[in-house]
Amino acid sequence: MSTAVIRAFISRNPSRKSFFIYAVLLFLTEVLIALYAPAGFIRGFVGDVLVVILLFCMVRAVVSPVEKAAAKNTGDGIKRLFQTPWLAFAVLLFAFAIEFGQYWGLVDKLxxxxxxxxxxxxGSHFDPLDLVAYFVGYLILLGCYWKSRQP
Structure with a gap:
């Protein structure tokens, strides 16, 4: 990624349009990995790292985070979920839930x-390494968030 793209991704106030573009680019990357990458590290690990970032970008393309002052009001607890660190954590939990759904045979049960x-x-095959990959994706999102908060 170029420096400009990274700066835009970690800027203090990226737009929904920016996240939509990131989501499209990540989706195309995932498709290319699925079609052309041989089984191994890129397909098995990097693709799973990117899927967490992709899901995050998709949600951020639809919803904007709430200002901290507004989120502190009573009754606005759900709005805190859309703050970047909490949203990244929610995406991680969602990815974990899907992976454990694979462990329990969710596709067949549905x-x-x-x-x-x-x-x-x-998905239909549980792999504990996928949980590690999802967590790495989460850490990348947190790193980008904390980097954007530095002056």
């Missing part, structure tokens, strides 16, 4: 075992 798209999107 009756989607014969649906190829469902097997690709939800």
């Amino acid at each position: 009756g989607l075992g014969g649906n190829r798209l469902a097997r690709i999107v939800i």
Whole structure:
């Protein structure tokens, strides 16, 4: 990634449009990895790291984080979820839930075992290394957030 892209990603106030562009670029990267990368580190680990960042960018393209002052008001607890660190954590938990769903055979239990798209999107094979990859993606998001907060 170029320095300008990294600066835009970690800027203090990136726009929804920026996150939409990041999400599209990450999605295309994921597709290229799925189509052309051989099984191994890139396909098995880097793709899973990027999927957490992709999900984060997709959510941020739809919702903007709430200002801290507004989030401190009573009744605004749910709005705190959309603050960057909390949203990154929510995405991590979602990724973990999907992975554990694979462990428990969620696709088959939902009756989607014969649906190829469902097997690709939800997955059908549990791998503990995927949990590590998701956590690395989460750490990258936190690193970008903390980097954006430095003067």
